[in-house]
Amino acid sequence: MAPVIxxxxxxxxxxxxxxxxxxxxxxxxxLSAITQPVVVVAIVGLCRTGKSxxxxxxxxxxxxxxxxSTVQPHTKxxxxxxxxxxxxxxxxxxxxxxxxxxxxxxxxxxxxxQIFVLALLLSSTFVYNTMNKIDxxxxxxxxxxxxxxxxxxxxxxxxxxxxxxxxxxxxxCPDLVWTxxxxxxxxxxxxxxxxxxxxxxxxxxxxxxxxxxxxxFNLPRLCIQKFFTVKKCFIFYLxxxxxxxxQLETLRDDDLDPEFVQQVADFCSYIFSHSNAKTLLGxxxxxxxxxxxxxxxxxxxxxxxxxxxxxxxxxxxxxIKNLAAVQKAIAHYDQQMFQKVQLPTETLQxxxxxxxxxxxxxxxxxxxNSFKDVDQGFQKKLETLLEARQDDFHKRNSEASLDRCSALxxxxxxxxxxxxxxxxxxxxxxxxxxxxxxxxLKAKYxxxxxxxxxxxxxxxxxxxxxxxxRDRILQTDLALIEREKEMExxxxxxxxxxxxxxxxxxxxxxxxxxxxxxxQRILQEQVRQxxxxxxxxxxxxxxxxxxxxxxxxxxxHAALTTCERQRNIVAQVxxxxxxxxxTQLYTxxxxxxxxxxxxxxxxxxxxxxxxxxxxxxxxxxxxxNEFLRVAEKTLAAEEKAKRESSEKEKKLHEQKVKKLLKxxxxxxRAFMEFKAKMTEEIRVRESxxxxxxxxxKMLKAKMNNNNESKQNTEMTALQRPRKQ
Numbered sequence: 069m070a071p072v073i074x075x076x077x078x079x080x081x082x083x084x085x086x087x088x089x090x091x092x093x094x095x096x097x098x099l100s101a102i103t104q105p106v107v108v109v110a111i112v113g114l115c116r117t118g119k120s121x122x123x124x125x126x127x128x129x130x131x132x133x134x135x136x137s138t139v140q141p142h143t144k145x146x147x148x149x150x151x152x153x154x155x156x157x158x159x160x161x162x163x164x165x166x167x168x169x170x171x172x173x174x175x176x177x178x179x180x181x182q183i184f185v186l187a188l189l190l191s192s193t194f195v196y197n198t199m200n201k202i203d204x205x206x207x208x209x210x211x212x213x214x215x216x217x218x219x220x221x222x223x224x225x226x227x228x229x230x231x232x233x234x235x236x237x238x239x240x241c242p243d244l245v246w247t248x249x250x251x252x253x254x255x256x257x258x259x260x261x262x263x264x265x266x267x268x269x270x271x272x273x274x275x276x277x278x279x280x281x282x283x284x285f286n287l288p289r290l291c292i293q294k295f296f297t298v299k300k301c302f303i304f305y306l307x308x309x310x311x312x313x314x315q316l317e318t319l320r321d322d323d324l325d326p327e328f329v330q331q332v333a334d335f336c337s338y339i340f341s342h343s344n345a346k347t348l349l350g351x352x353x354x355x356x357x358x359x360x361x362x363x364x365x366x367x368x369x370x371x372x373x374x375x376x377x378x379x380x381x382x383x384x385x386x387x388i389k390n391l392a393a394v395q396k397a398i399a400h401y402d403q404q405m406f407q408k409v410q411l412p413t414e415t416l417q418x419x420x421x422x423x424x425x426x427x428x429x430x431x432x433x434x435x436x437n438s439f440k441d442v443d444q445g446f447q448k449k450l451e452t453l454l455e456a457r458q459d460d461f462h463k464r465n466s467e468a469s470l471d472r473c474s475a476l477x478x479x480x481x482x483x484x485x486x487x488x489x490x491x492x493x494x495x496x497x498x499x500x501x502x503x504x505x506x507x508x509l510k511a512k513y514x515x516x517x518x519x520x521x522x523x524x525x526x527x528x529x530x531x532x533x534x535x536x537x538r539d540r541i542l543q544t545d546l547a548l549i550e551r552e553k554e555m556e557x558x559x560x561x562x563x564x565x566x567x568x569x570x571x572x573x574x575x576x577x578x579x580x581x582x583x584x585x586x587x588q589r590i591l592q593e594q595v596r597q598x599x600x601x602x603x604x605x606x607x608x609x610x611x612x613x614x615x616x617x618x619x620x621x622x623x624x625h626a627a628l629t630t631c632e633r634q635r636n637i638v639a640q641v642x643x644x645x646x647x648x649x650x651t652q653l654y655t656x657x658x659x660x661x662x663x664x665x666x667x668x669x670x671x672x673x674x675x676x677x678x679x680x681x682x683x684x685x686x687x688x689x690x691x692x693n694e695f696l697r698v699a700e701k702t703l704a705a706e707e708k709a710k711r712e713s714s715e716k717e718k719k720l721h722e723q724k725v726k727k728l729l730k731x732x733x734x735x736x737r738a739f740m741e742f743k744a745k746m747t748e749e750i751r752v753r754e755s756x757x758x759x760x761x762x763x764x765k766m767l768k769a770k771m772n773n774n775n776e777s778k779q780n781t782e783m784t785a786l787q788r789p790r791k792q
Contacts, residue, residue: 075150078133082186082367084145084167087179089186091367095148099162099363102356105345107153108162110146110187113197115168117249118304122195123165125332126339127151133165146187150356155340162359164190182370184213189366190359193343194242194296199249202271211288214295243343244296247335251303268301283436287389300342302335304328390446393437397450401430401457409461412469412520419465423458430454469520476516477530480509488537489772494764496552499545502538506531537771544764551753558746565742569735576728583721590714594707 081095109126111119120133127133127149146166153159166187169180188194198206246268255262257270272293274286293299307328308319321329346354354362404426413419434450441447484505487493493502513519513527 078147078149078163078165080145081148081164081363082146082183084179084183089145089179089182089367089370091363096360096363098150099148099356099360102150102160102359104158104160105353105355106150106160106162106359107156107193107343108164108191108346108354108359109193109195109339109343110164110166110191111195111197111247112166112184112187113169113195113247114199117168117197117199118307119168119195119197120165122197122247122332122335123149123163125336126161126163128154133163146183153340159345160356181213184209186366186370188213188242190346190362191242192346193245193339195245195247197247197249200251201248201253202246202268207271207288207292211291214291241295241297243298244292244300245335245339246299246301248301248303250306252305255303264301264303265299267303268299272299278432278436280435280438283438287437291389291392298342300338302331302338304331304335390438390441393434394446394450394453396437397430397434398453398457400433401426401454404429405457405461409465410518411465412472412518412522413465414518414520416462416465416521419461423461427454427458465520466522469522470526473519473523473526474530476513476519477526480513480516481530481534484509488541489768491764491768493541494544494761494768496545496548498548499538499542502541506538540764540767540771544760547760548757551757554753555750558749562743562746565735565738569732572728572732572735576725576732579728580725583725587714587718590710594710 075098079095079098080092083090083092109123111123113119124130124132128151132149133147144167146164149163149165151161151163153161164187166183167180169184196206196210248264255264255267257266262270272289274289275282305325305328307324346359348354348358352358405422408422408426409419413422431447431450434447438446484502487505488502493499510527514523519526
């Protein structure tokens with residue numbers, strides 16, 4: 069069972085010495101001994117407004133916290149009274165009575181603000197004690213203090229035993245209980261009665277409108293509603309006659325106004341029933357030792373100057389609210405841009421239009437939430453921040469566009485890079501194919517949507533990075549084309565030589581064939597001529613032989629007949645003169661009569677005529693015979709001449725053939741030498757090509773390693789800014 073703390077009277081928790089707040093070690097010792105959850109009720113208000121009276125009633129005492137009856141305030145700093153909770157046995161009620169605000173003797177608004185903020189941060193139920201009614205000054209002051217407490221929470225770092233995360237001990241917002249002292253107004257609005265809570269709610273309700281005046285009116289009310297989620301209002305009439313107020317501490321309830329007594333009872337009952345234990349973020353309930361740590365933390369933070377020091381609460385509120393308005397406008401701008409902008413944008417104008425639209429909305433949000441931005445300094449600051457945000461979005465848009473384009477380029481050109489690695493383009497004409505494929509992939513890249521403003525630059529950078537690859541392909545292509553050209557030239561030369569050789573052989577063969585054909589024609593002509601001569605000479609020779617034989621017969625017969633007749637005639641003449649010739653030696657002509665001289669003369673004439681014809685025929689036969697001899701000699705001479713001419717032509721042809729054969733042999737020998745030379749050159753070039761292919765493979769491997777290293781470097785460079 070937790071020990072019970074007995075404090076017969078209040079004790080100063082935080083001293084206010086010469087405007088400096090100092091925690092009281094004795095009070096901290098008491099707090100550290102409390103192991104139960106604590107319900108911390110703090111009251112703040114103007115001096116001489118009855119704050120201590122309400123704290124005494126919460127403690128169940130008529131005396132305790134000092135109640136002054138003069139114009140001089142009694143409570144200095146923050147006083148603490150720890151009592152058992154009347155309705156929660158396992159809790160301790162910690163009552164904090166604060167020094168009154170607005171003390172003319174003190175004259176230091178900074179010290180009032182420090183006490184106000186410290187009470188607000190330490191409490192789980194905050195009692196705001198004001199006089200008569202709720203006015204704008206009280207609302208502005210409460211708003212100002214809530215903002216300052218939020219600033220102080222963000223710079224404080226409690227260091228509690230056994231707790232690692234100091235942020236978990238930052239207190240949540242307390243409940244607000246607004247007490248109106250010496251209330252004299254009627255709780256009525258628009259002709260109807262209202263409660264005190266409704267009066268508070270109406271006082272904190274913002275008005276509809278967007279002009280600057282309404283924004284300044286609504287800002288503190290919205291902040292108070294946001295800071296205090298639970299709000300309660302109590303009104304207190306004048307407790308007694310004014311002349312008895314000086315003895316209020318000694319008066320019994322019977323001596324007080326019954327309505328006032330009932331109002332105090334209702335107030336105490338609400339505090340006992342609805343005030344919760346002090347709780348930190350994360351649901352951690354605060355006990356005495358943790359409350360001690362909170363006191364030390366906040367007092368040290370205030371003493372170190374972390375709490376803003378401003379002479380004018382309005383200026384402080386304006387700065388706080390305008391800073392909050394700037395942050396809210398920036399948050400709205402970021403929200404709108406993240407919702408509307410899909411990076412990368414297709415054009416810069418698209419991003420500019422979205423920026424202008426979000427910028428207008430952000431300025432509207434700032435104008436709605438700003439407070440007394442007289443010189444428009446915060447609006448200019450907002451514009452500067454929006455410009456920075458715009459530059460940031462431009463940078464992110466460029467980076468997103470570059471990332472998108474880089475990914476597209478890698479995806480689109482990956483097959484081409486694979487083909488390059490496999491050496492597909494390291495052939496004759498490979499550069500043209502490489503350029504053609506590159507243009508096709510560029511067209512495909514241009515067709516892809518949402519590339520952003522870096523599309524062309526990313527493409528050019530990528531192509532520049534592949535410039536060395538293209539140069540190597542071009543050099544290899546030119547080398548291979550030159551080699552193929554040389555091989556083609558050698559092949560053409562070989563073909564020309566081969567064709568020339570074939571042409572020469574064909575010419576030789578054709579010439580030989582023509583010669584043989586000509587010789588064949590000559591022989592055939594000679595054969596035909598001989599055949600004609602034979603055909604022509606045979607009848608002539610036969611006739612000549614016949615004529616010769618006939619002539620010989622005729623000559624012989626004529627000779628014999630003539631001689632015989634001459635002998636007969638001579639014999640007849642000698643013997644008898646004119647006697648009839650013998651019929652045995654001469655056969656007379658028909659119808660001739662040899663028995664007369666006339667018949668004899670006629671016979672003699674006929675004989676002479678026959679002899680003349682025979683002689684004439686003999687001459688013809690001799691002429692024919694001579695002609696035949698001349699013809700035979702002529703034919704023999706022609707045949708001899710032809711034979712000699714044929715042999716001469718044959719010899720000339722053979723000499724030409726020998727010359728052509730010798731020329732063919734020389735050409736064949738030159739061709740074989742050229743062929744051997746070309747074979748050796750091809751072998752050397754194949755060796756060079758093999759060496760070049762090996763160098764290309766080495767270059768490809770080196771290029772792949774360089775590309776991989778470059779890609780790794782680029783990926784590392786891209787990942788480093790993202791991590792940052």
